[in-house]
Amino acid sequence: MIHFLIVGLGNPGDKYKNTRHNIGFMILDALASSFGVLFKDSKKYMETTVTWEGDKVHLLKPQEFMNLSGKSTQTLANLYKIPPSQILVIQDEVDLPFGKIKNKIGGGTAGHNGLKDIVAKLGSQDFHRLRFGVGKPEKGGMEVADFVLQNFNSEERSSLDTLIKESITKTEDWIRTNRNLIRKENGV
Numbered sequence: 001m002i003h004f005l006i007v008g009l010g011n012p013g014d015k016y017k018n019t020r021h022n023i024g025f026m027i028l029d030a031l032a033s034s035f036g037v038l039f040k041d042s043k044k045y046m047e048t049t050v051t052w053e054g055d056k057v058h059l060l061k062p063q064e065f066m067n068l069s070g071k072s073t074q075t076l077a078n079l080y081k082i083p084p085s086q087i088l089v090i091q092d093e094v095d096l097p098f099g100k101i102k103n104k105i106g107g108g109t110a111g112h113n114g115l116k117d118i119v120a121k122l123g124s125q126d127f128h129r130l131r132f133g134v135g136k137p138e139k140g141g142m143e144v145a146d147f148v149l150q151n152f153n154s155e156e157r158s159s160l161d162t163l164i165k166e167s168i169t170k171t172e173d174w175i176r177t178n179r180n181l182i183r184k185e186n187g188v
Contacts, residue, residue: 045072070121096133
C-alpha cells in the first residue's frame with residue numbers, strides 16, 4: 001500500500017475563508033467531499049485519510065497561518081513515512097493568470113511563504129505542487145500580499161466550481177500517475 005499526502009494551503013478562520021490565498025483549502029474541502037470523508041481537527045491541523053483504489057491518501061489543511069504550513073506537513077510526512085515525491089501541495093499562484101492550473105515538481109518557491117516553510121521543514125523542494133492561478137493585481141495597484149487576501153471577485157466566483165472540479169481531476173490523475181511510477185520502480 002502506497003501513502004500519499006495532499007496538503008491544501010490556506011489561512012485558518014472565517015476571515016480568510018473565501019480569499020484567493022485559501023484556494024488550497026477550498027480544493028481540499030471539495031476533494032474530501034468527493035471521497036466522502038470529513039476532516040478531524042487536531043488544533044495545529046485538520047486531516048483525514050481515505051483508502052482510494054487500494055492506497056492511503058492523507059488530506060491535510062494546516063491550521064497555523066500560511067507561513068507555518070511546513071510544521072504539520074512535516075509531522076504527517078514523518079508519521080506516515082511519506083517521502084517528498086509522494087506529497088502534493090495545492091497552492092495559490094500569482095504568476096499564473098486566474099483559472100490556469102498547472103502541476104509542477106520541485107523548484108523554487110517564488111516568494112510563497114507557505115511553500116518556503118514546507119521546503120525548510122521537509123529539507124527538500126522535491127515535492128509536487130498543484131498551482132492554481134489567481135492572477136496578479138494591476139500594475140501600480142495593491143500589493144500582492146493584500147491581493148491574495150481578498151475574496152475572489154464575482155466574475156472569478158462564477159467559474160470557481162468548474163475550476164475546483166478540474167483541480168480535483170488533476171489531483172486524482174497525479175495520484176494514479178505516481179502510483180504507477182512507484183509500482184513500476186518496485187516491480188509490483
